[in-house]
Amino acid sequence: MSAPRALVPLLRELGDLKRIRSTAGPGSIAERRFRAAWAALMAGADASAVMEATTAACLAAARLGDLDALTLRMLGLTPSESVAVLEGALEEVGALLAPALLTRLRPALARELPVADPPPFVDALSRQPRAGVTCPGRPRIMLEPPENHAEHCLVVAVYGVLLAPAYGADPVTVFLAGLAHHLHNAAMPDSGFTGEMLLGAHLEPVMTRAAAMALEEFPAALRETVERARAVLPDAATPEGRAFHAADVADRVLQIAQHLKAATLTMDVVLGDMELVHDGPVKGFHDDVLRELGLP
Numbered sequence: 068m069s070a071p072r073a074l075v076p077l078l079r080e081l082g083d084l085k086r087i088r089s090t091a092g093p094g095s096i097a098e099r100r101f102r103a104a105w106a107a108l109m110a111g112a113d114a115s116a117v118m119e120a121t122t123a124a125c126l127a128a129a130r131l132g133d134l135d136a137l138t139l140r141m142l143g144l145t146p147s148e149s150v151a152v153l154e155g156a157l158e159e160v161g162a163l164l165a166p167a168l169l170t171r172l173r174p175a176l177a178r179e180l181p182v183a184d185p186p187p188f189v190d191a192l193s194r195q196p197r198a199g200v201t202c203p204g205r206p207r208i209m210l211e212p213p214e215n216h217a218e219h220c221l222v223v224a225v226y227g228v229l230l231a232p233a234y235g236a237d238p239v240t241v242f243l244a245g246l247a248h249h250l251h252n253a254a255m256p257d258s259g260f261t262g263e264m265l266l267g268a269h270l271e272p273v274m275t276r277a278a279a280m281a282l283e284e285f286p287a288a289l290r291e292t293v294e295r296a297r298a299v300l301p302d303a304a305t306p307e308g309r310a311f312h313a314a315d316v317a318d319r320v321l322q323i324a325q326h327l328k329a330a331t332l333t334m335d336v337v338l339g340d341m342e343l344v345h346d347g348p349v350k351g352f353h354d355d356v357l358r359e360l361g362l363p
Contacts, residue, residue: 070313071233073163075321080129080160081225082321085218089133094217096128098193101221103180104246105189108289110181118242119175122228125221127156127176136176150177165232186284188253192216195252200323201259210326216249216257219318223248226314234313236306243296244311250297251277334363 084097092099104121108114124135131153139149153176161169195216200208224245231238255277263270278297282290299307337343344353357363 069233070230070317071163074229075317077129077160077163077229078226078317079321079325081125082222082318082325084125084128085214085222085322086325087128087132091133091135091138094193096125096133097218097221098215100125100128101217101246102185102189102193103182104221104224105185106182107180109185109286110183112180114243114292115239116175116178117180118224118228118239119172120178120180121221122225122238122242123153123157123172123175123178125225126160126172127153129160130156146177164229168229168232168238186281188250188281188284189217191253192220192249195257197322198257198259198262201261203261203264205261207259207261210323214322216252219322220246220249223311223314223318226317227310230313230317231307231310234306234310236310238310240296240299240307241310241314243293244299244307245314247293247297248300248311248315250281251275253277253281338363 084100085095087096088094094102100121104117107117107120128135134152136146136149136153139152140146144152154173157169157173157176161172164172193215196213197216197219198207199210199213224242227236227241227245228238230236231241251274255273258265266273282294285293299305299311301308303309303312344350344357
């Protein structure tokens, strides 16, 4: 089995959840979905239910942004109408998903998860930026704004679910592994590949201690569940390990790709392909103004 190339455009869209914000709350959609997932798990929600609801919501948000079920109901839609809007977004992006996975996710759009206070490491990971591009012996390359570890973990978790069928992996295990793979960075600032090499023999004990500090914030049963999922992290010897590492490396590369894409964006694409000045009752006037101003 191999990684499905056809999913890459969808992965790019989901990666943008790190960059979509609104008045719904502080942080990006990805950061808030990370928090909500851990809050539900701390409240005793089944990991399978959290995986399904989080993944379904993120797929809908790829097209709707922060127009989620709660916001749509606040704006006057009935529960069934709001779910229908979300289903429309899911269908738009879901054509390339494994049919069984899409069938599993669709009912989760109407699911409300329980809520408890998330563990403290969630706030820490939301404040902890990723290292940027680092390589031993070379200066760091910084790309602003940086993503934080909560955003990265959430996107890797969702990517992992979408990639799991290609590797015959259990999506729940892959999802939890993705959510929890940077627990150590709650206490350990990210110095990237360079820092890992400079730590040398100290790296493993430092990371183990930092991860243990976060794991201590879980109740016993959830800690055992998370530790079982994290057991797939060290290698790609299992289907779950392969799905996780495929998701992780895809997100690491696509994160950089979006910076490069923004740097090479042209006005022809914005005005032509993306129809920034789009059809409507005042388009003619808009075109006249741009012509008069000499724009673009």
